[in-house]
Amino acid sequence: MARAGWAPPRLDEFILTERLGTGTYATVYKAYRKKNTREVVAVKCVSKRSLNRVSVENLLTEIEILKTIRHPHIVELKDFQWDSDHIYLIMEFCAGGDLSHFIRMRRILPEKVARIFLQQLACALKFLHDHNISHLDLKPQNILLSAPENPQLKLADFGFAQYMSPWDEKHVLRGSPLYMAPEMVCCQQYDARVDLWSVGVILYEALFGRPPFASRSFAELEEKIRSDRVIELPSRPRLSPECRDLLQRLLERDPLKRISFEQFFAHPFVDMEHMPSPESLGKATSLVVEAVKKDQEGDVSAALSLYCKALEYFVPALHYESDARRKEAIRAKVGQYISRAEELKALVMCDSKSLLRQANPAREILKEMAKDKPRLCAALEMASAAIAKEEEGKDDGDTLELYQQSLGELLLILAAEPAGRRRELLHAEIQALMARAEYLKDQIKMREAQSMGKEALAESVRSSCTLQ
Ligand code: ADP
Ligand code: MG
Numbered sequence: 001m002a003r004a005g006w007a008p009p010r011l012d013e014f015i016l017t018e019r020l021g022t023g024t025y026a027t028v029y030k031a032y033r034k035k036n037t038r039e040v041v042a043v044k045c046v047s048k049r050s051l052n053r054v055s056v057e058n059l060l061t062e063i064e065i066l067k068t069i070r071h072p073h074i075v076e077l078k079d080f081q082w083d084s085d086h087i088y089l090i091m092e093f094c095a096g097g098d099l100s101h102f103i104r105m106r107r108i109l110p111e112k113v114a115r116i117f118l119q120q121l122a123c124a125l126k127f128l129h130d131h132n133i134s135h136l137d138l139k140p141q142n143i144l145l146s147a148p149e150n151p152q153l154k155l156a157d158f159g160f161a162q163y164m165s166p167w168d169e170k171h172v173l174r175g176s177p178l179y180m181a182p183e184m185v186c187c188q189q190y191d192a193r194v195d196l197w198s199v200g201v202i203l204y205e206a207l208f209g210r211p212p213f214a215s216r217s218f219a220e221l222e223e224k225i226r227s228d229r230v231i232e233l234p235s236r237p238r239l240s241p242e243c244r245d246l247l248q249r250l251l252e253r254d255p256l257k258r259i260s261f262e263q264f265f266a267h268p269f270v271d272m273e274h275m276p277s278p279e280s281l282g283k284a285t286s287l288v289v290e291a292v293k294k295d296q297e298g299d300v301s302a303a304l305s306l307y308c309k310a311l312e313y314f315v316p317a318l319h320y321e322s323d324a325r326r327k328e329a330i331r332a333k334v335g336q337y338i339s340r341a342e343e344l345k346a347l348v349m350c351d352s353k354s355l356l357r358q359a360n361p362a363r364e365i366l367k368e369m370a371k372d373k374p375r376l377c378a379a380l381e382m383a384s385a386a387i388a389k390e391e392e393g394k395d396d397g398d399t400l401e402l403y404q405q406s407l408g409e410l411l412l413i414l415a416a417e418p419a420g421r422r423r424e425l426l427h428a429e430i431q432a433l434m435a436r437a438e439y440l441k442d443q444i445k446m447r448e449a450q451s452m453g454k455e456a457l458a459e460s461v462r463s464s465c466t467l468q
Contacts, residue, residue: 009045011081011088016043021098023141023157025050030093041078044089048082063089066158069131073124075144075156094154096145099202103140107209111239114206116319119275120153121199122265126272128158129192129261138198139179140205150322177225178211182253185225193255196264200250207243208234212251228253242269274312276320281330284313288337295340300351304344305442307337308449315452338453345446366425376426379409383433390436396444403437 008016014031021028026046033039066077076092096102099117103109109117121143128135135142135158142158145151177185181197184190205211212231215221231251233244246269249259265272274280291306314334321327363380370376386402389395410430417423 009086009088011043014041014043014090021141024137031090040093042091042093044091046087046089048085048087059087063087069127071124071127073120073153073155074127074158075154091156092154094144094146094156096147096151098141099143099145099153099206100140102145102151103206103209108237109206111207111237111243114203115243115269116276117153117206118199118203119270119272121155121202122270122272123275123277124153124155125195125199125261126265128155133158134192135195135198138195138202139176140202143202177221178213181255182225183255190255192261193258196250196258196261197252197255199264200247204231204233204247204251207237207239207247240269242267246270274316276316278320280313280317280320284310284317287313288333291337295344300344300347301442304341304348304446307341307344308446311337311341311449311453334453338450341446341450362425363429366422366429369422369425373413375409376413379406379413380429382406382409383429386433387436390440396440396447400437400440400444403433403440407433407437 008019008029010016011031013034015034016029016031018030019027020030020042026044028042028044031041031043033041060080060082063077063080067079070076075094077089078092079090081088081090125135135155137157142156144154144156146154179198179201181190181194184194201211201213213221213224215224231248231253233239233247239247246259246264246267249267250264252258259267264270287306287310291303291310294303294306311334314330314337318327318330318334321330363384367377367380370380382402383406386399386406389399389402407430410426410433414423414426414430417426
């Protein structure tokens, strides 16, 4: 294997220059294609001696398959060559270095930045999973960044680990056990699910600045890996409940209880649907077209809900756009839509208040008729408290919970209520309350989308939306 200080190997079509990195199995050099284009590439030199289990021929067949893979978040394998000692992989050059360096320079990453990276990683893993390929060696060193500015994550080093056992001939572990799933280290028996554990470790390290099994000595590390204690998450920095939930479910020691690939791709913190992609802007625009139509027709609440759904795509679209002028144009539009959504919101609020007042007389009659039924009385009281709270305009989350509790009770009571006037009134009241609760839920969602839109605007103005 090439070592630091050695002259780079010679390749017919390329001029090899500086060493970019040395990993577990290979040394990687920056290189230029000799012919006309002078294209910059990275050449990875793998020593044939590090290959075991399967013959070199099988590996070459596998590389042939990897060559056909094209994905925006996977390092492109352009070509390969070999001689008596080495296999040379000619790859796309990633100028942003690797994720381990990126995290170290910043100590920790804000949840929002970590989430964008995680979404890109999930996107690459989904693609590999659909092609039945496991990585088996996921770690920040194997995740590269396309460029120092506005970096896109690029997964590297996949598809080879299966030809290279994590143990060498003397049964000494190769690579870093910090990122390996416990079953890989302990039982020497594992499958694709080890990749999900490693994703958990990478996310943990990005958010807390060190991997969960960080240790001062090998004995301490071994103890942590072999233990059956649940992985505890530090209480700081504060993270969203979705983010904590995902970490906990990825870092589950038992591969049978660990989150599955499908659950991971659909997890609310990953939310692949709303990740910055070339489609974000198209989706946002078609929703906004519908919103404008409803707005013109005077359907205020439908228009509002569509504007908010559109904003959920505009935010990632803003992140995705790298051209400064186009970004500015999107930003101006988003500003307009936010203002319009706010106007509509004020209108909807007005409407709903008058609706609320109209519903009152029947409610009072029902209360009269409930006097000999303490349980019904209490449930109706709770509903009134929710309405009062809503009118005050205080904590919507609490109000919604109150609505839901009272509705739960009222539905149980309705099931046992005999036919008659009281049942009719109760039925109508439940429907009215359900509509209120639904409406409140929509309000909460819309507010979230709007504040996300505003935050993204402010953020993009501050930093032109790079991930710095
Ligand atoms: P190994 O299989 O030996 O672990 P890697 O493919 O992970 O080798 O490469 C080792 C290091 O070289 C990486 O951690 C990274 O820092 C650097 N590197 C690898 N590929 C590229 C590339 N395409 N562009 C830029 N740097 C790279
Ligand atoms: Mg590597």
